[in-house]
Amino acid sequence: xxxxxxxxxxxxxxxxxxxxxxxxxxxxxxxxxxxxxxxxxxxxxxxxxxxxxxxxxxxxxxxxxxxxxxxxxxxxxxxxxxxxxxxxxxxxxxxxxxxxxxxxxxxxxxxxxxxxxxxxxxxxxxxxxxxxxxxxxxxxxxxxxxxxxxxxxxxxxxxxxxxxxxxxxxxxxxxxxxxxxxxxxxxxxxxxxxxxxxxxxxxxxxxxxxxxxxxxxxxxxxxxxxxxxxxxxxxxxxxxxxxxxxxxxxxxxxxx
Amino acid sequence: xxxxxxxxxxxxxxxxxxxxxxxxxxxxxxxxxxxxxxxxxxxxxxxxxxxxxxxxxxxxxxxxxxxxxxxxxxxxxxxxxxxxxxxxxxxxxxxxxxxxxxxxxxxxxxxxxxxxxxxxxxxxxxxxxxxxxxxxxxxxxxxxxxxxxxxxxxxxxxxxxxxxxxxxxxxxxxxxxxxxxxxxxxxxxxxxxxxxxxxxxxxxxxxxxxxxxxxxxxxxxxxxxxxxxxxxxxxxxxxxxxxxxxxxxxxxxxxxxxxxxxxxxxxxxxxxxxxxxxxxxxxxxxxxxxxxxxxxxxxxxxxxxxxxxxxxxxxxxxxxxxxxxxxxxxxxxxxxxxxxxxxxxxxxxxxxxxxxxxxxxxxxx
Numbered sequence: 001x002x003x004x005x006x007x008x009x010x011x012x013x014x015x016x017x018x019x020x021x022x023x024x025x026x027x028x029x030x031x032x033x034x035x036x037x038x039x040x041x042x043x044x045x046x047x048x049x050x051x052x053x054x055x056x057x058x059x060x061x062x063x064x065x066x067x068x069x070x071x072x073x074x075x076x077x078x079x080x081x082x083x084x085x086x087x088x089x090x091x092x093x094x095x096x097x098x099x100x101x102x103x104x105x106x107x108x109x110x111x112x113x114x115x116x117x118x119x120x121x122x123x124x125x126x127x128x129x130x131x132x133x134x135x136x137x138x139x140x141x142x143x144x145x146x147x148x149x150x151x152x153x154x155x156x157x158x159x160x161x162x163x164x165x166x167x168x169x170x171x172x173x174x175x176x177x178x179x180x181x182x183x184x185x186x187x188x189x190x191x192x193x194x195x196x197x198x199x200x201x202x203x204x205x206x207x208x209x210x211x212x213x214x215x216x217x218x219x220x221x222x223x224x225x226x227x228x229x230x231x232x233x234x235x236x237x238x239x240x241x242x243x244x245x246x247x248x249x250x251x252x253x254x255x256x
Numbered sequence: 257x258x259x260x261x262x263x264x265x266x267x268x269x270x271x272x273x274x275x276x277x278x279x280x281x282x283x284x285x286x287x288x289x290x291x292x293x294x295x296x297x298x299x300x301x302x303x304x305x306x307x308x309x310x311x312x313x314x315x316x317x318x319x320x321x322x323x324x325x326x327x328x329x330x331x332x333x334x335x336x337x338x339x340x341x342x343x344x345x346x347x348x349x350x351x352x353x354x355x356x357x358x359x360x361x362x363x364x365x366x367x368x369x370x371x372x373x374x375x376x377x378x379x380x381x382x383x384x385x386x387x388x389x390x391x392x393x394x395x396x397x398x399x400x401x402x403x404x405x406x407x408x409x410x411x412x413x414x415x416x417x418x419x420x421x422x423x424x425x426x427x428x429x430x431x432x433x434x435x436x437x438x439x440x441x442x443x444x445x446x447x448x449x450x451x452x453x454x455x456x457x458x459x460x461x462x463x464x465x466x467x468x469x470x471x472x473x474x475x476x477x478x479x480x481x482x483x484x485x486x487x488x489x490x491x492x493x494x495x496x497x498x499x500x501x502x503x504x505x506x507x508x509x510x511x512x513x514x515x516x517x518x519x520x521x522x523x524x525x526x527x528x529x530x531x532x533x534x535x536x537x538x539x540x541x542x543x544x545x546x547x548x549x550x551x552x553x554x555x556x557x558x559x560x561x562x563x564x565x566x567x568x569x570x571x572x573x574x575x576x577x578x579x580x581x582x583x584x585x586x587x588x589x590x591x592x593x594x595x596x597x598x599x600x601x602x603x604x605x606x607x608x609x610x611x612x613x614x615x616x617x618x619x620x621x
Binding site for chain 2: 053054055056057059066069073074075076077078079080083086087088089090091093094095098115116119
């Protein structure tokens with residue numbers, strides 16, 4: 001006969017984990033298995049833990065992350081496609097006491113926004129740039145991105161990315177690490193609990209650098225896009241480990 | 257107290273006025289014929305006095321998006337450029353209009369299309385008053401005809417931008433930007449404190465989400481058609497209000513005039529000489545100078561048209577403002593155009609001849 005379980009009342013006092021205070025109740029529009037939700041959660045936790053809610057401004061991109069402002073309960077500006085770093089530059093120059101960060105996908109940051117990204121990094125603006133790289137355009141329906149791996153099939157590379165036709169996948173993190181204004185460049189992923197814990201530490205470091213005026217911090221998240229990749233969440237995570245990590249290796253690229 | 261009168265270029269007047277109007281940030285990129293704005297600011301180092309930020313961006317695209325970011329924080333921010341650079345900014349201007357943010361944009365026009373010429377032109381009238389960027393939006397457009405107005409319109413431009421949360425443009429040209437004139441340097445207002453920003457823009461500016469308010473979001477996105485239409489209706493209501501309240505124009509000898517010139521900016525300066533010339537010869541010519549190109553002085557032009565024998569639009573372009581004049585006149589009287597393009601200017605005598613050719617002779621035929 002099964003033992004009768006002792007009834008435990010769930011009250012705030014005995015709760016060991018909860019929804020981050022800065023995440024709104026709005027149901028996220030992201031597909032099941034998408035990395036965005038986890039990254040949002042980490043950002044909300046770090047801002048809350050730093051006690052920075054009333055002094056943080058986020059800049060959201062064009063792409064799947066455009067509605068980040070619906071989910072994290074801070075002030076936000078939604079930037080034109082690719083221009084988030086320029087928007088954030090002025091915010092930090094005009095409001096140096098604020099924590100300013102951008103949240104951008106690979107199409108936004110490393111295709112249409114390459115110019116703004118590189119020059120903001122080069123000026124060493126004390127902002128944090130959060131870069132979600134899933135090697136595809138998610139919101140527009142799975143087209144090839146600058147980061148799409150060689151051979152990878154997308155809506156605009158239906159036979160797989162061919163370097164003769166499309167050039168090579170773009171590693172912008174390594175590129176900006178050479179710039180003197182850049183303080184911290186790291187590549188993370190949230191595919192495993194251990195990865196989530198490491199990623200949170202990286203975000204905290206990037207945000208602290210921003211507040212200490214130490215120059216630009218860049219946190220890349222190698223991510224999945226189940227819908228764009230046309231895979232189940234489990235298969236997408238496995239594919240990310242087998243194909244994305246060898247080309248986009250995780251870890252710190254620059255840490256001064 | 258003695259007046260502070262200085263001799264300066266139109267572009268220098270913009271820089272001087274920016275600092276004295278309490279501007280928080282200027283973001284720009286060099287382009288002829290307006291580079292003296294950024295050069296003068298860098299020379300004056302206002303970050304050491306008023307704390308104003310001056311930043312040379314990597315492009316006009318970056319400049320206007322920096323303006324977007326600063327404006328979203330409730331700051332008094334501006335940029336300046338010339339025609340090809342303004343084309344690059346049009347996307348950003350559309351976003352600023354859509355997100356209902358205040359800012360000041362100065363266009364010291366040069367001849368186009370394309371890379372064109374560095375010489376003066378007024379061929380960006382359409383771009384300034386009809387859009388340039390995408391979507392149903394408007395900018396308030398001020399057209400200075402002197403270096404003094406370059407100076408004064410920086411103050412007025414910021415005031416209008418904040419009153420209506422709208423991008424405001426000073427549409428100048430290479431003549432006004434480069435020429436030197438006396439300027440009465442008036443007013444000196446400080447930058448807004450954080451408290452003043454909260455007082456003035458507390459219901460929308462990104463100042464950090466405090467416990468006593470909802471989060472603020474600067475955005476022009478609304479995927480739901482009903483929501484997007486509501487945004488558009490709100491914008492149109494605002495534009496109607498501006499059309500009712502903010503029309504500005506200047507007139508010269510229109511009271512008894514038989515013929516009327518309509519001209520703005522540097523063309524109006526030249527045409528004012530033509531009016532004097534005509535009067536000496538007994539021709540009753542008058543001048544209406546729109547100061548706001550949007551909102552356009554349509555009502556006043558319609559009133560004047562009722563008692564004119566002919567109207568000549570004098571512009572440094574192929575005929576752009578004439579479309580608004582004709583809409584206002586609504587067929588009451590013939591409206592003709594006289595212009596030069598590609599950086600060429602006309603003299604008061606050229607304009608006088610055009611009045612003879614296009615208004616008087618045609619009338620006799």
